[in-house]
Amino acid sequence: MxxxxxxxxxxxxxxxxxxxxxxxxxxxxxxxxxxxxxxxGPPVWQNFLDVLKLLFKKTSVRYGVMHHLAPLWMITMxxxxxxFIPILKxxxxxxxxxxxxxLIFLLYIMxxxxxxxxxxxxxxxxxxxxxxxSRGLTQMVGFEIPWVMALVALxxxxxxTSVTGLLDIQSQSGTWMMFSSPFAFIAALLAMPxxxxxxxxxxxxxxxxxxxGPVSEFGGKYLSTMMTSGSIFAFVKLTLYVDLFMGGASNLxxxxxKTFALYMYPVLWGAVSxxxxxxxxxxxxxxxxxxxxxxxxxxxxF
Amino acid sequence: xxNDKESQKIVDIIQNYARKHSLFVLAYGTGCGAIExxxxxxxxxxxxxxxxxxxxxPRQADVLLITGYLATKSLKRVIKVYEQMQxxxxxxxxxxxxxxxxxxxxxxxxxxxxxxxxxxxxxxxGCMPRPEAVIAGFVKLQKQIQAGKAxxxxxxxxxxxxYKENQKKVITNWVMPDFNW
Numbered sequence: 001m002x003x004x005x006x007x008x009x010x011x012x013x014x015x016x017x018x019x020x021x022x023x024x025x026x027x028x029x030x031x032x033x034x035x036x037x038x039x040x041g042p043p044v045w046q047n048f049l050d051v052l053k054l055l056f057k058k059t060s061v062r063y064g065v066m067h068h069l070a071p072l073w074m075i076t077m078x079x080x081x082x083x084f085i086p087i088l089k090x091x092x093x094x095x096x097x098x099x100x101x102x103l104i105f106l107l108y109i110m111x112x113x114x115x116x117x118x119x120x121x122x123x124x125x126x127x128x129x130x131x132x133x134s135r136g137l138t139q140m141v142g143f144e145i146p147w148v149m150a151l152v153a154l155x156x157x158x159x160x161t162s163v164t165g166l167l168d169i170q171s172q173s174g175t176w177m178m179f180s181s182p183f184a185f186i187a188a189l190l191a192m193p194x195x196x197x198x199x200x201x202x203x204x205x206x207x208x209x210x211x212x213g214p215v216s217e218f219g220g221k222y223l224s225t226m227m228t229s230g231s232i233f234a235f236v237k238l239t240l241y242v243d244l245f246m247g248g249a250s251n252l253x254x255x256x257x258k259t260f261a262l263y264m265y266p267v268l269w270g271a272v273s274x275x276x277x278x279x280x281x282x283x284x285x286x287x288x289x290x291x292x293x294x295x296x297x298x299x300x301x302f
Numbered sequence: 303x304x305n306d307k308e309s310q311k312i313v314d315i316i317q318n319y320a321r322k323h324s325l326f327v328l329a330y331g332t333g334c335g336a337i338e339x340x341x342x343x344x345x346x347x348x349x350x351x352x353x354x355x356x357x358x359x360p361r362q363a364d365v366l367l368i369t370g371y372l373a374t375k376s377l378k379r380v381i382k383v384y385e386q387m388q389x390x391x392x393x394x395x396x397x398x399x400x401x402x403x404x405x406x407x408x409x410x411x412x413x414x415x416x417x418x419x420x421x422x423x424x425x426x427x428g429c430m431p432r433p434e435a436v437i438a439g440f441v442k443l444q445k446q447i448q449a450g451k452a453x454x455x456x457x458x459x460x461x462x463x464x465y466k467e468n469q470k471k472v473i474t475n476w477v478m479p480d481f482n483w
Contacts, residue, residue: 060389
């Protein structure tokens with residue numbers, strides 16, 4: 001009975017932590033981009049204010065059931081994914097649910113949020129949304145290939161399909177996987193900006209061409225829920241990368257330092273580059289990232 | 303609890319604080335005033351300091367920024383856009399043309415006083431207003447929101463007949479629903 005209580009408390013704590021950290025990361029990235037452009041920029045808690053204001057907006061738009069369900073679907077999927085990722089290596093609260101084979105499960109469930117967004121955007125009937133969804137799915141085909149190659153290479157090389165198993169191997173051998181299997185790390189790292197959708201890979205929600213793409217008909221509470229879900233999911237992805245390649249974290253300060261260092265890579269790349277077209281983006285992902293993923297598979301298999 | 307006056311007051315303070323510091327702006331830039339928006343948003347004047355940020359669609363926007371003169375043809379589109387925005391929403395009239403017609407005051411196809419057709423919360427005068435003036439206008443709007451006095455959207459709902467009558471007077475080929483959701 002006590003175990004269940006700790007698990008529930010841990011789940012709530014993890015969700016709050018992911019929300020707060022994800023939101024502050026968004027604020028920091030806006031501030032850093034502003035400093036790069038020689039501006040002062042908004043305060044770091046600006047994203048909290050945005051979400052709060054959007055929650056207080058009234059809504060009088062109805063497009064059908066899926067339009068209402070899409071933001072809920074997205075936030076449910078973000079929190080579900082979060083529940084299967086060990087936040088800390090050996091904490092009382094943050095180990096969360098995990099089982100052998102959860103890496104394969106994570107590969108599946110990580111795309112479910114985008115699927116909900118696609119269905120909701122389709123329900124609104126806005127042409128910009130439809131174009132955004134088709135671009136997003138095309139780009140997903142692009143970055144999923146090197147990402148899956150990297151993960152399969154890890155699974156073959158270390159003969160385990162669980163995130164905690166990979167964490168244990170790293171803490172036993174004492175080296176991070178970014179050093180013990182470098183090609184998989186390079187492939188996963190090159191595929192990472194596609195997941196975060198900063199420039200040059202922000203072809204889905206391009207505000208200038210597509211009027212923010214799939215979310216163009218979502219305002220108020222819907223947009224607020226989507227922003228919350230997005231920041232939780234950013235934290236999920238960063239923590240997964242840290243768990244897989246950077247040896248996990250044994251306390252929260254270490255986790256924040258490692259995830260923030262990793263987060264700066266797509267943000268800083270985005271701050272200095274312009275947007276790709278869809279086919280350029282896919283060509284990029286099927287070029288060097290897929291090549292390194294292939295090398296990683298070869299190294300792992302032989 | 304929710305109808306309690308004291309707790310409602312606290313909710314109002316939090317609401318207005320959040321609304322004040324997070325303004326998503328939809329710029330309707332057909333007038334010449336649109337040229338002042340890029341410097342306001344970018345490095346030199348940096349409106350993002352105040353939480354002001356561009357919105358891509360009417361559904362996400364809080365502020366409708368009307369830059370300069372409105373031809374009767376474009377007034378129709380502005381009305382559509384305004385009615386698609388979600389409450390609470392604010393309108394900023396930008397430049398002399400929205401106040402009294404400006405240099406187009408005797409033109410046959412532009413409207414002179416914007417306030418007759420849409421409820422304007424803040425006017426920024428000048429031809430053109432410089433970015434400093436634009437930011438001053440936004441700060442004035444923020445003060446109004448904080449005081450709870452930026453209620454143009456409420457006025458529009460209450461006096462819908464008056465506004466519709468004025469709108470239909472200048473738009474002769476009204477081929478759209480009476481209210482655009």
